[in-house]
Amino acid sequence: MALLTGPVSANAQEAQVAFGSVKADPSLPVEVTSDSLNVNQEDGSAEFLGNVIVIQGEMRLSAERVLVIYSQDRSSIERMEATENVVLVSPPDAAEGDQAEYTIDTGVIVMKGNVLLTQGPSTISGDQMVANLTSGTATMTGRVKTILQQGGGN
Template identity: 85%
Template sequence: MFDLRVVSVCIALASGAASAQEAQVAFGSVKADPTLPVEVTSETLNVNQADGSAEFLGNVIVIQGEMRLSAERVLVIYNEDRSAIQRLEATENVVLVSPPDAAEGDRAEYTIDTGVIRMNGNVLLTQGPSVISGDQMVANLTSGTATMTGRVKTILQPGDN
């Protein structure tokens, strides 16, 4: 049998026009809570008091609940009054894990209050033995869904479930 989560990819790809270039998939088995604390670990931290940003460099790991984001560089941007994180911008070897799924890409932007992560550049989503690639993925961690766009390609593997 095929993984049921990727069956929706086949339906989306088959039902759309050839130029549609979009696939909607499930992402992560646990709905995220964007109000949870964000833990960041890195080799180096540079704080810019003027613009209210913090740059984490070298083997950066960001954890919020079950979600884990890793990259070589993560820029943390705070809101205007610097009371909360507005968004995170990750670059270089970006990997997003929301168990049991994982995605990698060139760049990711995580808007904290909405729970939405936008990954760009050579995005590769792995769901068990199945793989989906595209130019961009927008994952909504609070709803557990994702949309792949831009030259979407999938490889479906027969599974045991």
């Protein structure tokens, strides 16, 4: 398994990593489930609160709050802003952080704050992760720490 695409020191400032084994299709429908929903007719936004789960193809995003911002003509979703206990899963990889912003058209998710990426037994942490779901790549930045587990065995 190729975890990293370049050398990474124990405390690098940036690391390029693979993210997810299935390339995402941003044109797929977005399904959102939550405990409650507040719609703002003024700006065309929708706020999902409580146990929010966003599904698009294989990608899963969960958080306590997700704000959906629609395009100017309100015909499509421009971006989603997730906060509180944010978890992003693009199988087989998973990441968690304080907040995330998903720009639908580009398939790019920016996670910020205490980001922890788990890939099998290995982990990478940093201040920010920019994941491109359509290319299956990610960049971790800001005090990146990597823990690489060697092959199985007890």
